[in-house]
Amino acid sequence: xxxxxxxxxxxxxxxxxxxxxxxxxxxxxxxxxxxxxxxxxxxxxxxxxxxxxxxxxxxxxxxxxxxxxxxxxxxxxxxxxxxxxxxxxxxxxxxxxxxxxxxxxxxxxxxxxxxxxxxxxxxxxxxxxxxxxxxxxxxxxxxxxxxxxxxxxxxxxxxxxxxxxxxxxxxxxxxxxxxxxxxxxxxxxxxxxxxxxxxxxxxxxxxxxxxxxxxxxxxxxxxxxxxxxxxxxxxxxxxxxxxxxxxxxxxxxxxxxxxxxxxxxxxxxxxxxxxxxxxxxxxxxxxxxxxxxxxxxxxxxxxxxxxxxxxxxxxxxxxxxxxxxxxxxxxxxxxxx
Amino acid sequence: xxxxxxxxxxxxxxxxxxxxxxxxxxxxxxxxxxxxxxxxxxxxxxxxxxxxxxxxxxxxxxxxxxxxxxxxxxxxxxxxxxxxxxxxxxxxxxxxxxxxxxxxxxxxxxxxxxxxxxxxxxxxxxxxxxxxxxxxxxxxxxxxxxxxxxxxxxxxxxxxxxxxxxxxxxxxxxxxxxxxxxxxxxxxxxxxxxxxxxxxxxxxxxxxxxxxxxxxxxxxxxxxxxxxxxxxxxxxxxxxxxxxxxxxxxxxxxxxxxxxxxxxxxxxxxxxxxxxxxxxxxxxxxxxxxxxxxxxxxxxxxxxxxxxxxxxxxxxxxxxxxxxxxxxxxxxxxxxxxxxxxxxxxxxxxxxxxxxxxxxxxxxxxxxxxxxxxxxxxxxxxxxxxxxxxxxxxxxxxxxx
Numbered sequence: 001x002x003x004x005x006x007x008x009x010x011x012x013x014x015x016x017x018x019x020x021x022x023x024x025x026x027x028x029x030x031x032x033x034x035x036x037x038x039x040x041x042x043x044x045x046x047x048x049x050x051x052x053x054x055x056x057x058x059x060x061x062x063x064x065x066x067x068x069x070x071x072x073x074x075x076x077x078x079x080x081x082x083x084x085x086x087x088x089x090x091x092x093x094x095x096x097x098x099x100x101x102x103x104x105x106x107x108x109x110x111x112x113x114x115x116x117x118x119x120x121x122x123x124x125x126x127x128x129x130x131x132x133x134x135x136x137x138x139x140x141x142x143x144x145x146x147x148x149x150x151x152x153x154x155x156x157x158x159x160x161x162x163x164x165x166x167x168x169x170x171x172x173x174x175x176x177x178x179x180x181x182x183x184x185x186x187x188x189x190x191x192x193x194x195x196x197x198x199x200x201x202x203x204x205x206x207x208x209x210x211x212x213x214x215x216x217x218x219x220x221x222x223x224x225x226x227x228x229x230x231x232x233x234x235x236x237x238x239x240x241x242x243x244x245x246x247x248x249x250x251x252x253x254x255x256x257x258x259x260x261x262x263x264x265x266x267x268x269x270x271x272x273x274x275x276x277x278x279x280x281x282x283x284x285x286x287x288x289x290x291x292x293x294x295x296x297x298x299x300x301x302x303x304x305x306x307x308x309x310x311x312x313x314x315x316x317x318x319x320x321x322x323x324x325x326x327x328x329x330x331x332x333x334x335x336x337x
Numbered sequence: 338x339x340x341x342x343x344x345x346x347x348x349x350x351x352x353x354x355x356x357x358x359x360x361x362x363x364x365x366x367x368x369x370x371x372x373x374x375x376x377x378x379x380x381x382x383x384x385x386x387x388x389x390x391x392x393x394x395x396x397x398x399x400x401x402x403x404x405x406x407x408x409x410x411x412x413x414x415x416x417x418x419x420x421x422x423x424x425x426x427x428x429x430x431x432x433x434x435x436x437x438x439x440x441x442x443x444x445x446x447x448x449x450x451x452x453x454x455x456x457x458x459x460x461x462x463x464x465x466x467x468x469x470x471x472x473x474x475x476x477x478x479x480x481x482x483x484x485x486x487x488x489x490x491x492x493x494x495x496x497x498x499x500x501x502x503x504x505x506x507x508x509x510x511x512x513x514x515x516x517x518x519x520x521x522x523x524x525x526x527x528x529x530x531x532x533x534x535x536x537x538x539x540x541x542x543x544x545x546x547x548x549x550x551x552x553x554x555x556x557x558x559x560x561x562x563x564x565x566x567x568x569x570x571x572x573x574x575x576x577x578x579x580x581x582x583x584x585x586x587x588x589x590x591x592x593x594x595x596x597x598x599x600x601x602x603x604x605x606x607x608x609x610x611x612x613x614x615x616x617x618x619x620x621x622x623x624x625x626x627x628x629x630x631x632x633x634x635x636x637x638x639x640x641x642x643x644x645x646x647x648x649x650x651x652x653x654x655x656x657x658x659x660x661x662x663x664x665x666x667x668x669x670x671x672x673x674x675x676x677x678x679x680x681x682x683x684x685x686x687x688x689x690x691x692x693x694x695x696x697x698x699x700x701x702x703x704x705x706x707x708x709x710x711x712x713x714x715x716x717x718x719x720x721x722x723x724x725x726x727x728x729x730x731x732x733x734x735x736x737x738x
Binding site for chain 1: 470
């Protein structure tokens, strides 16, 4: 199963497939809006047309369905998560059919018209389902990803650079990076752990090193994880510390490993990188990662002190970064005024 | 230990939870002696603030005795009596070094959440949702204080808890509200909301040299406190239209400074309230800016609107045209408490103010949950509740009604 998903993700969306599905999705989106507007504007007329009778309760229901149709239509046409909205339409179709079906047993309804309407809805449902499946099947699957994130750190360039240049510091602030072992001046071995126990290991080499300005690296030939990146250090305006700009690129392979890497990077990999940089700022500016009672847990947790048995969540304990005395002045509230 | 926990909308309970522990070398553990329920805790209580989690320990106004310090805390010792400022601030970042402690760049571990909502993240806050860090609060027997080398203020032994407790939040908050008005001699300052923060804003406006101060509220006991304890003019907005009154009483010019000490759950008689309440209920806006709209409209040309009432998200029908065309200055913020604690302590020592005048109820920590209900309902003329862990008698206090 995993393999199949991997293979699917590997394929790129072919032009002919997307050409076929996207116009259909668009038409269904406009159809949704048109029907929705009609249901909202003239629920009585629609009710009579489909044989539902003209009762106030049914009119209100049709208006509600109309709003649903309009929302789905806008969602589909927005072009974001089109497949999700399309499956939303399918759910709506099921509601419609259920409504028509239950109206059949009512006295004040026109059964012939109801049956015609139900047949029409069934046809539309089939079209919606086809379109939804095609959208999922042909979704873009190339997982080559790249990020560029910047953070400003209230420390001198030299210190920020040296901290990063000691690559063994990276796992302290980069989530899911378990360890970096420095093998030589340029070579290092990286280990990362994804949820569900998938472990990844790769060797990386530094390809450019300009003291206090830039470090660039890439995974070595044949590594499981194909990745490259660079980090730049620039003095901020007004000497307000250092601008750190991190650029990373991953091209995960297909198959189970690719799926594992996708999991490793999570739903919002850019956010992970950003959070990592923020933790680096915390270490460099305050001496340690800032922890709250809730944030020490991996999942959402109540803001309560950890119980005895949860001690392990703190991991290996602290390795406080020694702040150099000349930059380590703490600004206390009492000095402010 | 025992702690007051948020268990759901309108549901807080006294729970048995683990004792806090040092998580960072710059932490200290405090044995809480006094802690207060803040008006902004009512926003959490009523479910108006997102990202609360069942079991969260509440409370951001507290003080007590240092019982343990991390290896990097050198300014505090076991046995020191300290007041803890509600914003958690690292003292090392750009904001902290500018004295803007409530927008510390480092102290919110959930900064990404706040960034999604507000663009940038403010400081972490004790017991105030996960959006501001998921820190356990101080309505408990013990509390962990991060960056204890920056925030807590040692207080002299001869001063009672009740005199200094409010240095943790509401006194500096009110003071900053007045300070942001850049008061000049002869100025008139109007304050929306005569809750505890409003009371301190009014008192501070006088301390900073305002000639006239006008308090606006609808609760008779709060208005009475403003008139009798502080000596300011009062307007009951259910009887008198504040806009008309303020215009008339200033010869048509309007107050020089207008302070919103109400925030997102404002009230007003009539249809406008129904409009905002409805928009809030259908998620069309998260906050009801009724007091804020009035403050902007009432303010004189070129005057200052100072916002210290808490807002969380989006407001509707904000009179930006008035702000722009009248050349208004708008200032706002969670209080940078750390920078006001020392000078305000000195004002208390000099006898310029005794902050304990706002206290209407002293309860045991155990009775905190009833305190929340009483405070929300404004029952028994409740204005400010202080919770004691040592028993009420130990403080020489008594229930006041």
